[in-house]
Amino acid sequence: MDQLEVLKKFTIVSVDSGDIKLIHKYKPSDATTNPSIILNNVLSNKYNQLVEKSIIYAKKIGGSIEQRVINATDMISVIFGFEILKNIPGYISTEIDAKLSFNIDLCIKKAVKIVNLYNTLGIDKSRILIKLAATWEGIQAAKTLQEMGILCNLTLLFSFAQAQACADAQVFLISPFVGRIYDWYNKKNQVKIYKASEDPGIMAIKKIFYHYKKYGYKTIIMGASFRRIEQIIELAGCDRLTISPVLLLELQKYTTQIDRKLDSQLIKKSYMLPNVLSEAEFRWLHNQDPMAVEKLSEGICQFNSDQEKLEIFLSKKI
Template identity: 60%
Template sequence: MNNIKVNQLEQLKKYTKVVVDSGDIDFIRKYSPEDATTNPSLILQVVQSKKYESLVQNAILYSKKKCKFLNSRIKTCIDKIIVEIGIKILKVIDGFISSEVDARLSFNKDECIKKAYELISLYEEKGISRSRVLIKLASTWECIQAAKELKKDNINCNMTLLFSFAQAQACAEANVFLISPFVGRIFDWYVTKNPTFKYKLGKDPGVESVKKIFDYYKKYDYKTIIMGASFRNVEQILELSGCDRLTISPNLLNQLKNCYKPISKKLLIPKKKLKNLNNILTESDFRWFHNEDLMAVEKLSEGIKNFNSDQLILESIISKKI
């Protein structure tokens, strides 16, 4: 009889593709995820680490060769850092790397498309196929339409900062590759509004939001991948076991790796599927339904602002180095 214990991380991998939410190569190598994601906050941590000093210096030299003016050099340098970190990560994973577009472009479809091509070109310069890269965009109407256009040229997107069902529906109808609903940030908002209320296991608003999206996508056979993100505790992760993907921070991965309690698959795909609905959201529909969800309005705005704040700090650091 086999009595070998299996930790929760390995158990989870049987039901869900695990993604590491980190820009640190050593963490990623340690947890052997399928995919990995980065964002401006994680790239900022990388730039401030002595471990990646040579990578940053090489990106600065690259930007000086390519660009004449300081502003262009800063932007090119940051893009190069994002891509070089992505390439390092791709050497230790089998799947995708998600690289994020500047948050300030979140309401400009054409500029998002332009930036996506710039990032893809930097990857392809180094021999990395676009088939291994996901361009991360905020789940605004403009970015969703940008993702729809980019997919026509085999550039797939990871739609981040997703909080409302309207965002999820619009992404599915645009046939985008992947969405990242933010479990923890949804939970945070409700806890802040009602700090004394105790949610039952599996019933917190962030978990419930992903379950609703999962049931809807699978019932109507939408192909968009659901990747739960932004977790506050292991319990939230385990309640979404069976989700297509889950992107998890190193500290929570460590907790999963050191716990051997058995887990079960919580999200199940229905055996009977229905044809896709004909209710295509118009832009005005999307804006109305999203606007009806105060949590989603506030958290999307906050998320874009916070990523932009980290982007500005990043630009300041690079400016001084250049």
């Protein structure tokens, strides 16, 4: 068995891609997308038919040019998700506009719109995860959405404060960004000799994993944003991992033994939960982590930039 086959025994594997052909090839349980992934696939010209469908939808709905562009942008993400769902048995994660990350009401409104668009294509909300940035506002929006029966994936998660607030809100799933955490420490020359068990991103996820399992939180942990297969192997046993096609291919190349590294059954349980973080406590604790502050801001800005590029591309066609 190759390493990918073995990994699937310990962990539910998701593919971090919008390339429908590659998703079909690797047969993951779930798939995740974001504005950058959607933009890259749209610009590849491999999915022009899907782009045209989103344009037709926007024109049919009508409204101002600005509103048509927004509708086309929302629909293209949903259409990609719809096509991806034909190739997986589980969830599709679809991200909302990053510029809404600090507005609870607008996050909720956009999430409901995305779910309704999926519904028009015959997809039940039970197969959709709405991706929200793990800001305080994003976490509170997720709490409300899940009370409405809409499951959420809290992304751009870098600090333990973000993870604790997500657990407090009982969100469905979080996506800590292993590779981006590693990138920050590596850039600061704080990673001298690489050892997977000492990788800052790996250590961050392990801390969250042991904390969640100790206190019995139901929130699913899905490691994301990997740079090398050693990071993935070191997290064998994590609830879920979302992996790029490039690294999935690497895992298929090797048959070296993989052992379970994370096992919730070995963790001593405690049912006296920590106090729920207030907004002020959350902001203070998150602010104490310069890596998390920088990477969250950077991630939101990058996703927003790619969202705007996608909107410009679609506006020219409208």
